[in-house]
Amino acid sequence: MRILITGATGNVGRNVVEQLREFAPDAELRALSRNPEAALPADVELAVGDLAAPETLADAFKGVDAVHFINFAGEQYGALPDPAAVVALAEQAGVRRCTVLGGVASGPLERLLEASSIETTHLRPVEFMSNAIMWWAEPIKAEGAIREPFGDRLSAMVHPSDIGAVAAKVLLDGGHDGRSLVITGPEVLTMQEKVRVLSEAIGREIEFVELTVEEAHAKWRGEGMPEGVIAFLTEALGNTPDEGKTVVNTVEEVTGRPARSFAEWAAEHVEAFR
Ligand SMILES: NC(=O)c1ccc[n+]([C@@H]2O[C@H](COP(=O)([O-])OP(=O)(O)OC[C@H]3O[C@@H](n4cnc5c(N)ncnc54)[C@H](OP(=O)(O)O)[C@@H]3O)[C@@H](O)[C@H]2O)c1
Numbered sequence: 001m002r003i004l005i006t007g008a009t010g011n012v013g014r015n016v017v018e019q020l021r022e023f024a025p026d027a028e029l030r031a032l033s034r035n036p037e038a039a040l041p042a043d044v045e046l047a048v049g050d051l052a053a054p055e056t057l058a059d060a061f062k063g064v065d066a067v068h069f070i071n072f073a074g075e076q077y078g079a080l081p082d083p084a085a086v087v088a089l090a091e092q093a094g095v096r097r098c099t100v101l102g103g104v105a106s107g108p109l110e111r112l113l114e115a116s117s118i119e120t121t122h123l124r125p126v127e128f129m130s131n132a133i134m135w136w137a138e139p140i141k142a143e144g145a146i147r148e149p150f151g152d153r154l155s156a157m158v159h160p161s162d163i164g165a166v167a168a169k170v171l172l173d174g175g176h177d178g179r180s181l182v183i184t185g186p187e188v189l190t191m192q193e194k195v196r197v198l199s200e201a202i203g204r205e206i207e208f209v210e211l212t213v214e215e216a217h218a219k220w221r222g223e224g225m226p227e228g229v230i231a232f233l234t235e236a237l238g239n240t241p242d243e244g245k246t247v248v249n250t251v252e253e254v255t256g257r258p259a260r261s262f263a264e265w266a267a268e269h270v271e272a273f274r
Helices: 011-023 083-092 108-114 131-143 160-173 191-202 213-222 227-238 250-255 262-268
Strands: 002-005 028-033 045-048 066-069 097-101 119-125 145-148 180-183 207-210
Touching (some): 097 160, 119 160, 160 250, 191 262, 213 227
Parallel strands (some): 002 028, 002 066, 028 045, 097 119
8 A cells, every 4th residue: 555645744744654654564655745855764755746836746646545635835834725736636646545634724625635536534633742842842941931821721632643643544444534533632731730741751840921912922923923823823722612622532443542641742752841
């Protein structure tokens, strides 16, 4: 079986590759990247291509049975400019099955895949545990503190390996056509609990400083965050939908393994915070 992984150099895609390798050592894995120098595991074939330029993708889909799709193009997660052309290429190449990672740009690609001949499973992970590196590693290293709004928010945050494992099982075994799989971790954590877990993992007290929404906006703008992302974050963090703070059993149901906890994730990533 040959599987194409898009977004393979990112948080989720890299874990899809890793988990496919674990579950199916003999599967032929091909990773799409815009970067001809992309660092990939030695036994993963590189296909250079850009989802925003479908004319660059024909070779990537050749001989592929299943695809893991991202639905965006570029660093700010904007929607694909021509998702219909991407789906048409996949269909023409004979792709039979796909997973598609949900997110800010959800909608057009998903609808086209559903209407296509390709078995489609939607992956809807909640907050990634790995956001802790992106948001908190630098301030923890610099001043031992996290400055954020919405101190009482709740999150059923998920380990990216578990997203990868669910995707890998679906791509390999099928059986989830048309389903929309919400993927969470095993527990709901408050901000204070996350900080305590991280403090214990790195062996250093971390202070949590709660910002007002106005202070947070000023900080994010100062860091160069685009207004659209600020609006998205404010809504996602300040008004988390029930889905983002309710544990579901998808990881165990699909993979047969329990979901990994934030404490496990933190123990694996202590060096990023020291
Ligand atoms: N962070 C969260 O808590 C969270 C929660 C739920 C859902 N999500 C969703 O998850 C997605 C982000 O996933 P991630 O964190 O794994 O992404 P990421 O680490 O930012 O990686 C981005 C990946 O997308 C690829 N890419 C970007 N533009 C491309 C293009 N034009 N053509 C081909 N490949 C392209 C990049 O490949 P190259 O650079 O190698 O070309 C890279 O592999 C977003 O849709 C987000 O909304 C995030």
